[in-house]
Amino acid sequence: MHDEVLRRIHTRRWKPGELIPSEADLAREFGCARATVNRALRELAEDGLLERRRKAGTRVAMHPVRKATLEIPIIRTEIEAKGLAYRYSLISSELTAPPPDVRARMQAAPGADMLHLAALHLANGRAYVFEDRWINLQAVPEAAEADFSRISANEWLVENVPFEGGDIAFSALAAGPREAGILSCREGESLFVIDRSTWMGDATITMVRLIFAPGYQMHTEL
Amino acid sequence: MHDEVLRRIHTRRWKPGELIPSEADLAREFGCARATVNRALRELAEDGLLERRRKAGTRVAMHPVRKATLEIPIIRTEIEAKGLAYRYSLISSELTAPPPDVRARMQAAPGADMLHLAALHLANGRAYVFEDRWINLQAVPEAAEADFSRISANEWLVENVPFEGGDIAFSALAAGPREAGILSCREGESLFVIDRSTWMGDATITMVRLIFAPGYQMHTEL
DNA sequence: GAGTGGTCTAGACCACTGT
């Protein structure tokens, strides 16, 4: 069912922009229940291949906005999945007041201290990614007790703190003196960067910047 | 239903790694049909929050591999969605034999020419992204007739050529002389890059490298 | 073998929305 509809889209029997038969008609044509048709069409709509509106019917998407699904793994898992040896090193950990931009984006109380961590993840002994993170202790008080010299905040948070949502931004950054020193690369080299923040309820839990060593590629399929 | 299960995960009433009741049990508890429970749990499993195995049952994911869904829009649409004026400029178009790495990745016949395009997309008159693309004319012969000085290959392909899948890689690149010239930036500046290829059946349709002007961020939510 | 999820059927009511 799902596959047959997909075939009709790919073979252009149903062309982009075209209205396709209603669920009831398709159920009759395929000799199956409407629920089956509904599920197939709903899945294809979630994949961006169909556009559905009540009363108006179902159309083949004019511009199939393909959605790439990025899996965001724990860094240790990502490195070990490549068959490399993982090592982790805490660079610094301090309780301090965040700079204004961080405080603003985390909607934190003016006087409150936060946990600021810097750490390096290594693959086969070579710098892989530098993690610069702020943790909101008002939202996650138990983070004050965690031993981030043993386990990375990345891993500890995923295992211990549930979250409802967050946002991610990907960009490129030229290595400054600090990044060059930590990642053992030349100043000015082009580095891949992920900025991420996660929230639960109305509290921002953590903000992190991941700066990857030169040559890093993030890969996914369509 | 879906939301209530989500609540139980977030409030840790069901903890990571824990086995939750079977669909039949939950249907009794919630006083609803098993199909309803099934749909809710299936969706949460697709989001990476649950792990399901026949006979073994359903568990709360230990490491909730959150999946960020990237929407890959047409460049014109992306620029216009930001409220900026879109302009497009074809830099070069030639029919030529691809370099060995391109030919290898596209699994093309040794002697075959391909269409090689270079183009610039502008937002409010400023360089936004440089598009360097190869199109496999064996897979898409009608591309030879298209007028890529009028419509970008990006847009033409999305509208005219269906595809089954592809892969995307994101990385960072230091601007060389060519990129600096085209994107009006300094040599050595750090640029965000997307490499994408798409296929249909067993033929690779196109390979494209998108090099974005400095400061570009790709953004999504979790 | 037994218990789980995966998928389907047949039917129902509802919510939205274009005409």
Next chain:
DNA sequence: CAGTGGTCTAGACCACTCC
């Protein structure tokens, strides 16, 4: 207001996989 998709019920059979 009529037609569409959105969601649900109650029941069934099957496929897989752990024991």
